[in-house]
Amino acid sequence: MIFGIGTDVIEVKRVLDKISSEEGFKESIFTEKEIEYCESKWSRGQNYAARYAAKEAFFKALGTGWRNGMKYNEIEIVNDALGKPDIQLHGSTKKYLEENNIFEIHVSLSHVKDYAFATVVLESK
Structure with missing residues (x-):
């Protein structure tokens, strides 16, 4: 059964501006693996922005916000x-989904x- 659907769109420049101007922003939003992945791509900004949009879409699908x-x-x-793309959860976020019987996460990313852009669909039992 579908638990929730979330979609987000974000400007690439907005994410890059936050990364360059706010100390600690990148580490508070992205995992080490995500940072390594994005930094290795020629479309660095688009990859960061798509991942940020996916996280926003995830919270929208969850219906609780952050x-x-x-x-x-x-x-x-x-x-x-x-x-x-796929979503792997850690820490309290993973625990919250387990406690609420949300067992499947679908994600789609796109960037120009x-x-x-990102869309996330959550399924529950």
């Missing part, structure tokens, strides 16, 4: 061998020059 001790850097966007 609460209950959950943190952005507990939501990790990874890619499989073919490049398909100036914008990044």
